[in-house]
Amino acid sequence: xxxxKCTCWNCPAIDLAGKVDFRACGQSVKQFDKxxxxxxxxxxMAECKRRPELGLYDPTAITFQECPEWQETTFGxxxxxxxxxxLGIDGxxxxxxxxxxxxxxxxxxxVDNYNRRNWVKERGAHTIVPIDRMNERLRAAKExxxxxIDFRQxxxxxxxxxxxxxxxxxxxxxxxxxxxxxxxxxSMIDVEHAIEVQKNNVLGTLALLFxxxxxxxxxxxxxxxxxxxxxxxxxxxxxxxxxxxxxxxLQWDGREWSLGGELTPRDPxxxxxxxxxxxxxxxxxxxxxxxxRSYDIMQGxxxxxxxxxxxxxxxLRTRLDIDEWFGxxxxxxxxQAVIGIPLTLYGLGKQIRGFIALRDxxxxxxxxxxAPPEPGQYAVVNQISGIYSAxxxxxxxxxxxKDCFNLPVQIQRVExxxxxxxxxxxxxxxxxxxxxxxxxxxxxxxxxxxxMFELFLTAxxxxxxxxxxxxxxxxxxxxxxxxxxERLELMDLxxxxxxxxxxxxxxxxx
Amino acid sequence: MSESxxxxxxxxxxxxxxxxxxxxxxxxxxxxxxxxxxxxxPMMGELANHFDGKIKVGKLNVDQxxxxxxxxxxxxxxxxxxxxxxxxxxxxxxxxxKKQLVEFIENALKSQTxxxxxxxxxxxxxxxx
Numbered sequence: 313x314x315x316x317k318c319t320c321w322n323c324p325a326i327d328l329a330g331k332v333d334f335r336a337c338g339q340s341v342k343q344f345d346k347x348x349x350x351x352x353x354x355x356x357m358a359e360c361k362r363r364p365e366l367g368l369y370d371p372t373a374i375t376f377q378e379c380p381e382w383q384e385t386t387f388g389x390x391x392x393x394x395x396x397x398x399l400g401i402d403g404x405x406x407x408x409x410x411x412x413x414x415x416x417x418x419x420x421x422x423v424d425n426y427n428r429r430n431w432v433k434e435r436g437a438h439t440i441v442p443i444d445r446m447n448e449r450l451r452a453a454k455e456x457x458x459x460x461i462d463f464r465q466x467x468x469x470x471x472x473x474x475x476x477x478x479x480x481x482x483x484x485x486x487x488x489x490x491x492x493x494x495x496x497x498x499s500m501i502d503v504e505h506a507i508e509v510q511k512n513n514v515l516g517t518l519a520l521l522f523x524x525x526x527x528x529x530x531x532x533x534x535x536x537x538x539x540x541x542x543x544x545x546x547x548x549x550x551x552x553x554x555x556x557x558x559x560x561x562l563q564w565d566g567r568e569w570s571l572g573g574e575l576t577p578r579d580p581x582x583x584x585x586x587x588x589x590x591x592x593x594x595x596x597x598x599x600x601x602x603x604x605r606s607y608d609i610m611q612g613x614x615x616x617x618x619x620x621x622x623x624x625x626x627x628l629r630t631r632l633d634i635d636e637w638f639g640x641x642x643x644x645x646x647x648q649a650v651i652g653i654p655l656t657l658y659g660l661g662k663q664i665r666g667f668i669a670l671r672d673x674x675x676x677x678x679x680x681x682x683a684p685p686e687p688g689q690y691a692v693v694n695q696i697s698g699i700y701s702a703x704x705x706x707x708x709x710x711x712x713x714k715d716c717f718n719l720p721v722q723i724q725r726v727e728x729x730x731x732x733x734x735x736x737x738x739x740x741x742x743x744x745x746x747x748x749x750x751x752x753x754x755x756x757x758x759x760x761x762x763x764m765f766e767l768f769l770t771a772x773x774x775x776x777x778x779x780x781x782x783x784x785x786x787x788x789x790x791x792x793x794x795x796x797x798e799r800l801e802l803m804d805l806x807x808x809x810x811x812x813x814x815x816x817x818x819x820x821x822x
Numbered sequence: 823m824s825e826s827x828x829x830x831x832x833x834x835x836x837x838x839x840x841x842x843x844x845x846x847x848x849x850x851x852x853x854x855x856x857x858x859x860x861x862x863x864p865m866m867g868e869l870a871n872h873f874d875g876k877i878k879v880g881k882l883n884v885d886q887x888x889x890x891x892x893x894x895x896x897x898x899x900x901x902x903x904x905x906x907x908x909x910x911x912x913x914x915x916x917x918x919x920k921k922q923l924v925e926f927i928e929n930a931l932k933s934q935t936x937x938x939x940x941x942x943x944x945x946x947x948x949x950x951x
Contacts, residue, residue: 321854321886332885356886372886558861559919572917573858603855687885688855 313377314750315388315683320371322684324485324531325362325381325391328371332356332687362391385416387675388682388750391485396681397478398422399468399520400490401461402429402446405536405614405673407630409488411621412674413681414459421462421482423475424491427512428631428638431498437635437783440647440776441617441767444627452627469516476523483528486681489535491516492591496540496582496730497788498637506583513587514594521598532684533595533606534677539666539694539740541589541610543579548737552576553744554592554608554692581732582790596690603688607680611673612666612696612740615642616760617767619671630670635783641702642667642757645709646764647777648784649721654802655706656785659728662703664738666696669755679749693744697753705757712761717769727797729789828866829880833887841908843878848927850881851891851901858917859900865920872924877904877931904930 320326358371362381376382382389396413400406401422414420424446432438443449446463453459462482466474468491492513493499499509517535524533542551552560558572575596578589591608598604617623622630633639634647645655668676676695685691700708706723713719728734745751767773787796831839831849840847850866852859863881870879884891884899894903894910903913904927912930 356888555857555861558858558865558917559921561919568922570858570917570919570922572861572919573856575857599855686854688853689860690855690857691860 313384313388314679314748316375316377318376318389318683320358320360320374320379322686323360323371323376323379323382323391324528324684325360326371326530327359327361328530328687332358385682387416387678390416390418390678390682393417393419394486394681395419395421395482395484396486396488397482397484398488398490400424400428400492401463402426402449403490404428404631404633405670406488406490407443407449408619408622408670409490409674409677410461411453411457411459411628412619413678414453414461415457415621416678419462420459421464421478421484423464423466423468423478425465425467425471427467427491427493431493431495432633432635432638435498435635435637435783437633437638437780438776439631440634440773440780441629441632442626442772442776443629443631448627452625456625456628457621467516469512469519472519472523475520476527479523479527484531486532486534486684487520487524487528488677488681489517489520489533492536492587493584494538495637496584497786499582499584499587500790501637501788502792509584510587510590513584514590517591518594521594521602521604524604525598525602529602529604530687531605532681533604534680535591535595535606535608537592537608537610537692538585538588539610539612539696540582540585541578541580541592542576543581544664544733544736544738545577545579546733546736548739551694551738551740553694553741554610581730599688599690605685605687605689606691607685608690608692609677609680610692610694612668612694612699613640613642614668614670614673615640615757616670616755616764617643618669618755618760618763619674634777635780636786636788637783639784641665642705642709642761643764644784645706646713646761646768649709649713649719650765650768650774651777651781652720653781653784654722654724655709656797657702657706657723657725657803658730658786658797659725659734661706661725662701662735663732664699664701664736666694666699666740666742667705667757668695668697669753669757669760671755671760672697672751672753675754676745676749676751679745679751683749693749694740694742695745696740696742697755698757699738699740700757708757709761712758713765716762717765719765723803725800725803726785727800729786729791729793729797731790828870829878831880831882831887831890833889836882836887836890839878839880840905843905846877846904846906846911846931848873848877848879849903849905850879851884851894851896851899851903852881853884853899855885856899862900862917865923868920869923869927872920873927877927902926906931906934 357368376389402424556571710721713721
């Protein structure tokens with residue numbers, strides 16, 4: 313088990329309040345004698361909220377493997393009936409994770425303000441996989457999977473007191489923060505939308521951090537970042553996992569310094585990405601000031617529709633958007649293929665990104681929930697399972713569509729409405745999840761694309777794609793221009809995929 | 823425990839394992855909340871292997887062991903101190919690469935007569951507590 317050696321120091325059930333002086337490092341309120349006496353007890357002591365019978369004890373003395381509250385699961389030791397609160401539980405990821413964790417035995421609670429539904433509706437789009445109102449979804453979760461989800465409609469920014477009261481009531485041992493607007497294009501529509509995204513994301517997260525400080529400082533926060541925060545440096549410099557390793561060296565003026573522990577450069581490519589970078593700094597600072605503990609999860613572009621839980625019943629399906637604002641690339645490609653629109657590559661279509669399938673993302677989140685960071689630790693993981701160019705993905709969707717579903721899929725290049733490099737090197741470090749947390753991807757791109765075709769070709773979903781096909785082609789230009797992009801080229805699919813188009817995966821092993 | 827491993831010191835063990843050690847001891851004073859400390863952590867085992875049998879290498883969490891941190895006036899982490907015969911031979915603050923730490927240790931051992939802590943020309947990352 314990847315987390316068997318973790319101790320109560322990592323555990324959210326620990327109560328350190330007033331027992332550990334985190335400023336012992338040179339700024340301690342308490343000054344110790346300038347002597348070391350091995351008989352004097354100065355080691356830290358703590359209490360366990362789950363096992364009060366332990367009294368005061370050394371929180372480094374008991375491992376997860378030894379503690380009866382931590383029980384073995386497929387994804388590591390997990391707290392029995394672990395209380396996990398999902399912010400943004402009505403969304404694509406939030407709902408999927410709620411069912412996933414519920415079936416693992418977690419006590420799942422969640423909040424949502426239905427912003428996602430409202431934003432999508434405002435753009436004239438809709439989820440192509442129909443979803444019910446929350447009450448119906450909760451009822452279906454109980455009926456089909458036997459899961460009780462404690463849900464409240466709360467806006468984490470404007471209804472901070474309500475969130476605080478809910479947190480005090482539930483006392484979550486892990487908080488998963490999905491309650492953010494995930495759309496670069498939405499943030500670039502106009503000033504109102506840019507403000508909406510930054511307000512929702514930045515201020516919502518900031519409010520959450522203060523609430524956690526005041527109510528549940530030992531709870532681990534899993535906050536979703538994005539690989540897009542790093543940008544795509546044209547030098548080909550690796551995209552480290554958020555923080556430079558100690559052997560990364562800055563050389564200047566004949567001298568050199570270790571960059572170890574410093575945040576790596578961020579180069580956001582939309583006002584949405586800027587909001588995520590601001591989140592990164594806010595979470596980083598909160599960990600530093602208040603010893604909150606957080607994973608900042610730099611997730612690659614997510615795709616897919618399947619987990620065993622959401623597929624268990626049509627009422628349990630998670631939403632799936634394909635419009636220019638909320639539709640991620642693979643999801644959008646498959647929808648285009650199903651209704652005969654040539655797949656749209658922006659510009660050269662040689663943009664390279666990290667990707668991860670929905671099911672695999674759920675496993676990663678679970679493994680991280682099982683391994684809470686240490687007090688004050690701001691940890692970053694790059695959550696991806698493969699690295700592909702837009703062209704590779706278009707070719708793959710076209711091939712699966714043609715070979716498995718007999719669909720005559722075409723690919724077109726259109727003007728790129730974004731300000732980004734169409735062609736660039738890309739090396740992402742992807743080390744912690746496989747090496748430290750035991751994650752191995754289970755879902756191939758081809759398999760998930762196949763599942764998506766199967767679902768999208770059902771009469772109801774296909775009809776819903778047709779109904780909103782006018783919102784697929786981009787009309788939001790980073791420059792502020794308001795017009796639909798024009799086609800540059802209908803591509804010839806007869807040739808083999810070029811050498812540099814082969815699906816590849818970068819891993820860094822030391 | 824083999825001396826090629828990175829040892830874990832505590833307030834209780836520091837006197838015996840560090841101050842009374844026959845070998846020089848290189849100690850990484852660190853904190854859970856300190857990103858540079860976390861990035862240096864994997865190198866400590868490598869350093870232990872590099873200096874196998876010549877010095878001991880270990881780390882001490884300053885939050886879990888406040889007495890020792892206070893005694894040596896740890897004002898920022900990571901702080902690295904090389905001890906010999908119970909005395910501070912040399913200390914530096916801030917993350918360093920493995921190469922820099924190896925040079926630091928070797929230079930300190932060569933110039934043992936100097937008891938004062940000198941700051942090297944190149945200052946590394948410093949994180950105040």
